[in-house]
Amino acid sequence: MRKTDFRVKRTEKSIRGNSDFGRFKSHYEQRRKREARSKLMIMAIGIILLTVLILFFAQARQPQTANPTNELKFENVELKL
Amino acid sequence: MGEYDTHTDLEEEKVWIAASKLDIGGFEPLYKHYYDEIYRFIYRRTDSQVLAEDLCANTFYKALRNISKYEFRGKPFGHWLYRIAGNEVNRHYRKRRPLFIIDHQKVSEPLGIERSETHDIEKKLRFVFTQLSETDIWFIELKYFEGLTFKELSIRLDQGESAVKMRHYRLLDKMKTLLQERYEED
Numbered sequence: 426m427r428k429t430d431f432r433v434k435r436t437e438k439s440i441r442g443n444s445d446f447g448r449f450k451s452h453y454e455q456r457r458k459r460e461a462r463s464k465l466m467i468m469a470i471g472i473i474l475l476t477v478l479i480l481f482f483a484q485a486r487q488p489q490t491a492n493p494t495n496e497l498k499f500e501n502v503e504l505k506l
Numbered sequence: 507m508g509e510y511d512t513h514t515d516l517e518e519e520k521v522w523i524a525a526s527k528l529d530i531g532g533f534e535p536l537y538k539h540y541y542d543e544i545y546r547f548i549y550r551r552t553d554s555q556v557l558a559e560d561l562c563a564n565t566f567y568k569a570l571r572n573i574s575k576y577e578f579r580g581k582p583f584g585h586w587l588y589r590i591a592g593n594e595v596n597r598h599y600r601k602r603r604p605l606f607i608i609d610h611q612k613v614s615e616p617l618g619i620e621r622s623e624t625h626d627i628e629k630k631l632r633f634v635f636t637q638l639s640e641t642d643i644w645f646i647e648l649k650y651f652e653g654l655t656f657k658e659l660s661i662r663l664d665q666g667e668s669a670v671k672m673r674h675y676r677l678l679d680k681m682k683t684l685l686q687e688r689y690e691e692d
Contacts (some may be wrong), residue, residue, distance in 0.1 A: 430605040431635050432553060433628040440549055442559045444541040445597075446534045453567055466619065 516661065519583050526573050532595050540584050541566070543652060544591050545671050548648065550607045551595045565591045573588060588644075606643065608635055612650045617681055626689075633688060634681050642677055649674060 519539075525532030544565055549558040568590050576586060595604070608631050614620075617634070619627055624688070635643065648654045648662060660667040 428603065428636070430603050431608055431632045432605060433608045433610050433631050436546075436550070436607060436609045440546055440555075441542045442545040442549075442555065442562055444538060444545075446537050449537060449563065449566060450530055452563065453570060456567060457571070499554050 510616060515574070516580065516582060519558070520578050523576060523578055526570065530570065533573070536583055537566060540587055544585065544587050547588060547591055547647070550651065551605060552598070553607055557598070561591070561594045564594050568594075582662055584662065585664075588648075595618065608632070609651055612653075613646065616650065616678060617685065618690060619685070623627060630685055630689065634684050637684050638681075645673065645677060 517538070522535045522539075524656065526536060541562070545558055545562045548561045548565070549555065552558050552561065565587060569587055576583075599605075610627050610631055613631065614627055617631075619630055638646070645659075645663075648659060654662065656667050656670050659674075660670045663670060665673075
């Protein structure tokens with residue numbers, strides 16, 4: 426366990442921060458909005474990645490057919506000599 | 507400031523908590539009631555007013571964000587706030603050495619350290635606080651630095667008043683004995 430650094434000094438009687446509730450309220454609302462936006466972004470990125478992944482695997486699972494374009498067919502060809 | 511005279515204040519706090527669950531504005535009385543106390547709790551562990559303000563804002567932000575999960579169990583709301591504030595401070599000191607400010611003016615007299623030995627006060631207080639657990643330090647902090655009465659302490663710690671008094675005297679006794687053993691031999 427880390428040792429605490431004890432400092433001995435006189436603390437001011439009137440030590441107080443800025444307890445303005447209006448400031449806290451606007452800070453809270455902004456932070457909540459920011460958090461909601463980043464949550465939404467993460468969800469959107471997740472959905473896109475998932476879709477890409479699903480498409481990729483669906484493609485990979487399709488049976489490979491023999492390449493028909495290279496075959497030459499002479500079924501209805503009449504040879505006249 | 508977060509001070510209690512009777513249990514009816516706890517009932518009032520229960521109403522404030524319920525109001526906070528409905529609307530941000532409902533949180534204002536709780537915020538105003540506890541802000542300075544939590545601020546000083548953090549300041550004593552950071553020695554920086556700017557940092558204390560930041561961590562204090564984080565503490566109240568997290569409290570309000572999670573207030574819907576908070577269940578009133580007869581303990582003051584401050585109990586929960588202190589826990590959040592403690593976690594915020596610990597998170598800040600994750601890779602650094604934690605610190606604590608001891609206000610010698612408030613604690614040297616009950617420990618029987620005379621003002622004439624000013625040069626020794628620092629050494630003695632640092633030694634005696636090193637021997638205490640975190641909960642003991644918090645007890646001393648509430649009693650001497652925040653100036654809570656035994657009644658307020660009993661509500662804050664959810665213990666009987668006589669148990670709190672007993673704990674206080676035992677703790678002072680322990681600290682005095684530690685000082686005697688260490689410094690009267692020299």
